[in-house]
Amino acid sequence: MNTNFISVEVNQGVMILTLNRPEVLNSFNEAMAKETQMALDQAEQNPEIRAVIITGEGRGFCAGQDLQEVLTSEMNPTPKPIQKIVEEHYNPIVQKIREIEKPVIAAVNGVAAGAGANLALVCDFVIADESVAFVQAFSKIGLVPDTGGTWILPRLVGMAQATRMMFLGDKVMATEAKSLGMIYDVSENGTALEKSKNLAGQLAVQPTKAFGYTKKLLNQSFESILSQQLQAEALFQAKAGATEDHQEGVAAFLEKRKPHYQGK
């Protein structure tokens, strides 16, 4: 895959997708959004890839939309309409992260603002360096939160804190984010990626299909009534129970040995 604004590396079942426009804190232009979509498609389709890490190059994770790109100028007299940017650039990325049947980790190495904050928060795990600030920057420029923010944030921190972050656009530092239940973990500065690699390495040798089904159950849990959720658990348990990894897990338990899961 040819890329100009991200880099992609696959090692021992883990894809590391690095947003790579450090001079603008990895803010998204159209090309970077499309390349990110393609890399996630590749992660979805390749059975050898069993965990994904998203991180940023340089001192930022991602500062959201590249605000230069949306400006009307002589060079760019008719910028893409804002609705299309959201629908065509960000929504497919969020949808893919939530639906891909593999764990996705955000290794947040630096500031995460606007769409960049929500890109991190929709991942299954978020590990952030302690100096990282998460900023719902949208209100500062008269916009509403997008990139799944209004879906994920109330689920993570409740309405009161989500509203505060979205209305005030204040910086939420990594330690506060963790204490609010907004992110999974905080790491010493400069170590979020390393910590994420360790986690991804562990996850990539686990029963991947069961993780995928668990994601689907979690995705629908807030919209379901109990009876629907119980029914869905039964259906996905049947699917998980039919996997080779389930057979292997039970056999390993009975034989008192470590399981060797293949993601099948």
Ligand code: T3D
């Ligand atoms: O079309 C649409 O708009 C719809 C989509 C919306 C989705 C969104 O994401 S809307 C929200 C867009 N993002 C923002 O509003 C955040 C803007 N950035 C900031 O508020 C600050 O840069 C940060 C709080 C993230 C970090 O501050 P700081 O002081 O650490 O860095 P800085 O000096 O502001 O930025 C460093 C450079 O990156 C600077 O360029 P320079 O002066 O060195 O040449 C700055 O202009 C550039 N930069 C940062 N964010 C963006 C950006 N350039 C373009 N777009 C950005 N979003």
